[in-house]
Amino acid sequence: MTSAQIDVLLVAVVVAASCAIPGTFLVLRRMAMMSDAISHTVLLGIVLAFFVVADLNSPILILGAALVGLLTVVLVEVVSRTGLVREDTAIGLVFPALFSIAVILISSLAGNVHLDSDAVLLGEIAFAPFNRFAPFGVDLGPIALWVMGAILLVNLAGTFLFFKELKLATFDPALAAALGFSPALVHYGLMAVVSVTAVGAFDAVGSILVVALMIGPPAAAYLLTDRLPRMLGLSVVIGAASAVGGYWLARLLDANIAGSMATVVGIAFILVLLLAPQRGLVATARRHRRQRWTFARQMLLIHLATHEGTPTEVDESRPDHMQRHMRWPPAFGNRVVQTATERGLIVLENDQLRLTPQGRQAAREAAVR
Amino acid sequence: MRLRTSNVLAVQATDLTLAYQQRPVLWDVDLDVPQGVLMAIVGPNGAGKTTLLRTVLGLLRPAAGEVRVFGRPYAEQRRLVAYVPQRGSVDWDFPTTALDIVTMGTYSGLGWVRRPGASERSRATAALAQVGMQAYADRQISQLSGGQQQRVFLARALVQDAQVYLMDEPFQGVDATTERAIVNLLRALRADGKTVVAVHHDLQTVAEYFDQVTLLNVRRIAAGPVGKVFTDENLRLTYGGRVAGIGGPTNGTEHEAHL
Numbered sequence: 001m002t003s004a005q006i007d008v009l010l011v012a013v014v015v016a017a018s019c020a021i022p023g024t025f026l027v028l029r030r031m032a033m034m035s036d037a038i039s040h041t042v043l044l045g046i047v048l049a050f051f052v053v054a055d056l057n058s059p060i061l062i063l064g065a066a067l068v069g070l071l072t073v074v075l076v077e078v079v080s081r082t083g084l085v086r087e088d089t090a091i092g093l094v095f096p097a098l099f100s101i102a103v104i105l106i107s108s109l110a111g112n113v114h115l116d117s118d119a120v121l122l123g124e125i126a127f128a129p130f131n132r133f134a135p136f137g138v139d140l141g142p143i144a145l146w147v148m149g150a151i152l153l154v155n156l157a158g159t160f161l162f163f164k165e166l167k168l169a170t171f172d173p174a175l176a177a178a179l180g181f182s183p184a185l186v187h188y189g190l191m192a193v194v195s196v197t198a199v200g201a202f203d204a205v206g207s208i209l210v211v212a213l214m215i216g217p218p219a220a221a222y223l224l225t226d227r228l229p230r231m232l233g234l235s236v237v238i239g240a241a242s243a244v245g246g247y248w249l250a251r252l253l254d255a256n257i258a259g260s261m262a263t264v265v266g267i268a269f270i271l272v273l274l275l276a277p278q279r280g281l282v283a284t285a286r287r288h289r290r291q292r293w294t295f296a297r298q299m300l301l302i303h304l305a306t307h308e309g310t311p312t313e314v315d316e317s318r319p320d321h322m323q324r325h326m327r328w329p330p331a332f333g334n335r336v337v338q339t340a341t342e343r344g345l346i347v348l349e350n351d352q353l354r355l356t357p358q359g360r361q362a363a364r365e366a367a368v369r
Numbered sequence: 370m371r372l373r374t375s376n377v378l379a380v381q382a383t384d385l386t387l388a389y390q391q392r393p394v395l396w397d398v399d400l401d402v403p404q405g406v407l408m409a410i411v412g413p414n415g416a417g418k419t420t421l422l423r424t425v426l427g428l429l430r431p432a433a434g435e436v437r438v439f440g441r442p443y444a445e446q447r448r449l450v451a452y453v454p455q456r457g458s459v460d461w462d463f464p465t466t467a468l469d470i471v472t473m474g475t476y477s478g479l480g481w482v483r484r485p486g487a488s489e490r491s492r493a494t495a496a497l498a499q500v501g502m503q504a505y506a507d508r509q510i511s512q513l514s515g516g517q518q519q520r521v522f523l524a525r526a527l528v529q530d531a532q533v534y535l536m537d538e539p540f541q542g543v544d545a546t547t548e549r550a551i552v553n554l555l556r557a558l559r560a561d562g563k564t565v566v567a568v569h570h571d572l573q574t575v576a577e578y579f580d581q582v583t584l585l586n587v588r589r590i591a592a593g594p595v596g597k598v599f600t601d602e603n604l605r606l607t608y609g610g611r612v613a614g615i616g617g618p619t620n621g622t623e624h625e626a627h628l
Contacts, residue, residue, distance in 0.1 A: 027461065063433050083390070161482050171463045175525075178426050178452045179477040226464045226509040 007129035011144045012261065014203045015125075016151040016213050016239035021159050022194045023214030024235050027222060028170050034073065034087060035214040037095035038191070039198040039207040041072040044102035046199065051109075057143065058267045062199050069195020070188060072098060116230055125204045125257050151200040155193060159232065165192065167228060209258045213239050216265035220272040223279045235254045242268050298366040299326060301345060304355050304364035317353045377440045379533050381406045385424055385434035387417075389609050394420045395431070397588045402533075405562050407555050407578065409595075411587035413509035419455070420570040421585065422535050424565075426452055438533060448477060453522050455538050461511045468506040468622040469522045471496055474528035496524040499557075501550055516547030523554060534558060536567040540574075552578055573619035575599055 001009075026035050042065035044322035049064025050056065072094055079090035112304070128144040159166065165186050169176040173183035194214070201210045221234035245268075246261025253260065274281050300322065307316035314319060335352065340346045345359035355363065382400040386393065394417045410418050423429045425436050427443050438446035451474070467626050472485050473495040479485060485493075497503050500520040505513060513521065518540060526534055539551050555565055555578065569575060575582055575595060582599050584590040584607040591598040591606075 028460075030460075162482055164476060164479070165481065166470075166475060167465070169466070170457045172456055172471070172473070174423070174426075174428055174452070175452065175457065175473060177428055178447070178450070179473075179529075180447055181476065181481070222464065226511075227466070228464045231464050 004129040007142050007145065008125055008257070011125060011128045011142060011148060011204050012243035012247055012257075013240045014145065014148040014152050015204050016217070016243040016261075017236045018148060018155050018197050019201055019210060020217045020235035020239040021155040021211035021232060022190060022197055024218040024221070024228075024232050025095055025166055025170055025190055026194065026214060026217040028228075032215045032219075033091050034076070034191070035194060035198070036078070036211045037072050037091050038069045038195050039202055039210040039214075041095050041098040041102070042066075042069050042195055042199045042202070043207075044068045044098045044105075045195075047102045047105045051105075062147075065199035066195040068098065069198065072195075073188070073191045074194055124206075141331050146264055147200050148204065151197055155197060158189075158193060162186070162189070174279070193228055205258045205261065207263045209259060211244070212262035212265045216269050217242065220269045221326075223272050223276040238268055238272075241264070293336070293339065296326070296332070297340050297343075297345070298363070300336055300340055300353075301355065301359055301363035304346065304353060305360060305367070308355060308360075314352065318351055319348070319353060322353065376539075377404070378437070379423060379439060380566065381437045381440075382421075383426055384438075385421070385436070385440060387420060387424055387429060387431045393587060395424065395504045396588045397567065398434075398516070398587075399592070400425065400566075400583060400589070401592065402564055402566055403581070404564055405559060406580045407559055407565045407567070408568055408581040408583060409575050409579040410585055411569055411572065411575060412590075416607075418585055419537055421566060422537055422566070424454070426450065427536060432584075433555060448529075449532040451526035451529040451534050453526045453534065453539055455534040455541065456515060456518050457523065458537075459520060461513075463510065465510060465515065466507050467510055467517075467621050468493055468497065472525045472530055474525040477529065479501060483538040488507055491526050493524070497521070500524045500529055500554060514544065514562050516543035519543050520547055522551060523551065532563055532567045534563060534567075536565065538568050538570060540569065540571060572604070599608040 015069040045065035046061045047066030049061045053060045075094045076090045080087040131143050133146050135139045159313045169183040169186035176183040198210050217235040217239035218237050221231045228250050243261050246264040250257040250260035307313050346353050380402040385395050385398045387395040424431050436443045475489040502520050583592040584593050586607045591603040
């Protein structure tokens with residue numbers, strides 16, 4: 001690998017890790033769409049700040065972006081608090097408004113500046129190695145790596161220090177308030193972190209991929225664990241692995257890197273959705289199938305037990321009657337009878353199904369529940 | 370901290386008025402809770418019962434009125450008050466354990482940044498044991514039954530070691546085992562001199578479980594010892610004539626009050 005490739009991979013991994021951390025809390029707070037809104041509206045902050053400082057590399061840009069990110073959250077709350085518009089609609093109203101103002105400003109006032117809306121939407125991580133941090137002529141690596149590294153550190157430190165507050169305010173904001181931990185402060189703190197992360201990240205990977213990296217990995221991790229610290233860790237791992245995988249996919253297909261990374265995030269999520277050990281679709285379907293067979297077998301046993309020793313027993317325990325009575329298709333009914341026989345719960349004697357002692361016991365247990 | 374000063378009410382809310390979009394939800398409501406009693410707040414849906422609790426807790430800002438806890442403003446006495454919200458008010462799919470939820474009750478003593486340690490966890494474990502849930506400490510909270518979730522919430526309030534416990538429908542949708550556990554717990558709290566205010570829906574059990582009752586329907590209809598104020602007349606005033614014969618044998622219309 002060339003050093004430029006290593007730089008791109010490093011930036012991608014750091015971006016993925018910094019997005020996954022606040023993303024985990026967005027997913028748990030059911031605010032996933034807020035990341036979409038913020039990752040777009042921060043552009044307005046960048047543009048406005050750029051008019052003030054006229055320097056695309058100024059840290060003031062990040063501050064401006066964070067402020068507009070918070071403004072987005074506040075506006076969405078103001079609009080939805082009128083009670084006339086739902087929150088998701090409010091997001092759909094506020095974010096295009098702020099974003100389009102930014103687009104107009106860029107196209108009409110900053111036409112000669114290197115700030116175009118394509119780069120904002122898609123990003124271009126492949127250019128990250130060429131924009132280097134070299135104070136006093138000493139090359140210290142890509143600027144993007146420094147910016148995102150700093151953001152990652154802030155996110156890690158913030159989550160570590162305020163883990164308890166984030167957890168409490170996310171699970172039960174009313175208790176947080178009653179215990180004296182302002183849930184509003186936690187909320188806006190988290191939103192500020194989301195905004196800053198989105199700005200740092202979208203320079204490298206574009207706003208669409210910011211959303212993919214903030215929401216996809218935590219959504220997958222949520223299906224894999226039921227402990228918050230593990231969910232955070234898994235989100236980071238899934239995000240970083242998808243970023244690396246996406247980079248190689250892009251090389252293979254000679255395609256846009258950011259787009260390939262987002263694709264791999266999507267594939268990773270689908271794989272987890274299908275294959276997660278407890279909650280995956282495959283595991284769930286298997287469990288249901290097993291329950292269906294168990295239930296059918298129990299119905300059979302209980303039916304036999306009910307009519308055991310009654311005058312109708314002869315009729316009620318013929319295999320074909322059984323299938324009519326339970327409305328089972330013949331193949332299914334035969335399977336039920338067969339598996340119950342294999343388990344030693346029933347025996348077939350003179351065209352009569354009879355319970356074995358174990359079968360009688362099993363019927364009693366099933367009926368009690 | 371023992372707060373046994375005589376004559377000071379555990380909770381005293383005066384003239385609370387609160388409106389949503391101009392519609393009054395609480396209208397000039399007083400709440401007087403003496404120390405060491407179990408008080409039920411009873412009233413029909415939309416009577417403002419939950420709103421009253423949330424206002425006492427400072428979660429909602431009233432248009433008028435004030436709340437005092439042991440004679441001082443709630444903001445100064447926050448630590449003395451524990452809250453048990455309705456079970457449905459949180460997301461039980463949250464990725465954590467029963468013990469972790471109970472440990473949240475210790476956070477106010479920790480302040481910002483400091484993390485719960487061994488002593489907080491052992492207090493939480495003890496509180497879980499007090500509600501008969503020690504075997505479920507490491508269980509993911511979505512795997513608990515409704516009654517078990519309610520007991521986790523109660524344990525979380527116990528661990529706050531408060532003087533006043535505000536509970537929003539603690540008996541809502543729980544199994545018989547949990548109902549008994551809660552009743553025993555309420556009595557244990559009373560024996561310790563603690564005060565409990567609970568929103569309660571089941572009119573049948575008010576007299577059995579509680580000492581005092583506040584009948585609420587936007588306004589306070591009546592309040593005082595159950596034996597004195599929990600009368601058919603007051604219930605009719607509260608429920609608008611839909612309830613009959615609490616004292617006597619049950620009849621059909623009574624169930625409307627549970628809806």
